[in-house]
Amino acid sequence: MTNEISAAEVLDDILVEPRTARIARDVAVVEELAAHGFEGPVYKTFEDRLCRQAWPALRGMLRTGLLVQLSVKWFTDRQIVFFVPPDHKDLLRTSGLERDELLVDIVLPALRKFRLKALMGGGWNPEYRGPKGPGCLTSYFIGLCILEFRRAYLKWAKQRARLAEQEAALLDPEAFFRLRPALPHLAEPEVVLFTGPFMELLDTQPAETQAVVRLTFEGYADSEIAEKLRSTVGAVRNRRSRFRTVLYEAARERRIWIPAPLYVDGDRTSQRSAA
Structure with a gap:
């Protein structure tokens, strides 16, 4: 998956541990998780650790615009319309609160898909032979977050547009009373x-x-x-x-x-x- 490899490169720049060492460790982790059926306290501990590892990288990718760039490219390459206006990019760059709010709606669905697709479905391949090689579990998860971004962003943008409409209506009494029943x-x-x-x-x-x-x-x-x-x-x-x-x-x-x-x-x- 293209976004997985891009995420792997991002982690290569962030983490000191070599990618090959992370992958070797993750192979053992998956074996242990499989022994417990990918559920229970052992899986919960793994899931918490995965979030702690991925969250700083995801926040940084939102701040720099890399997550937006990769997500837009993935959907555009598949002829799915997706555009993020400059003012929203600027807001995600400058507001940690907005980044966190958006990430909550990205990470939770991605965790569910990660368990079903990467682990139970065998989607994560430590022997991937693409041009840039395999990624670790964290990079696979970040790749899923890149794909989740479009859905979460469109929801977030719609909420912001609704709030902006309400705020504008407060300055126009007639508009306010037209809008009031929908509030x-x-x-x-x-x-x-x-x-x-x-x-x-x-x-x-x-x-x-x-x-x-x-x-x-x-x-x-x-x-x-x-x-x-x-x-x-x-x-x-x-x-x-x-x-x-x-x-x-x-x-x-x-x-x-x-x-x-x-x-x-x-x-x-x-x-x-x-x-």
Whole structure:
């Protein structure tokens, strides 16, 4: 696979260990995983390690634009239309939060396909005889992420376009009321805050906290958020609780509205009075 080999070259530049040594080690790893049926605690440990190894490379490839370039080329070569505008490339280059948000939606499906295709289906070939030789398991996984990028990017871009439309409508009362029935369940002040002071406040928080809050607004349960972020339910709740403390402090200073998903237990009206 072309993208696998490209990913292998990327890892060659990042990792000190020679590619041949990584492949030899991975052969033994696959044998062990196969003995456990590619499931259970042993596979979970391997999967976690695979993510830790691939994540920095993927973030770097998004930042430099290499991941975008390889994905666009792969689909274009197969006559599948795919274009990423310069402003989106710039955003992914400058915003770690946007990179992480996009990568979450890339990595999780890629992990499932990796297990089925690379391991159970025998798609990873340590004796691949292409012009640039075989890649290690991590490079194969990164290749799958390159293929997942188009789907995840189109979803991400659509969400950004929808938010931009909502934000523009706030400046045009007639457009706002035309758009209002299609908006999420948020009340009008909450829509305003989600694109204004609220987002400015959220941007000051750690990336993990920002991810928890964003996924909460998208309607994910705590257990689903924990799974997406490879965390625990307790950690998810703690991060949201700490952000809620910051949010309520801003509300007491009358600088911000509090959105419904971040209310503490209690009457809705009493929560509004805090803002």
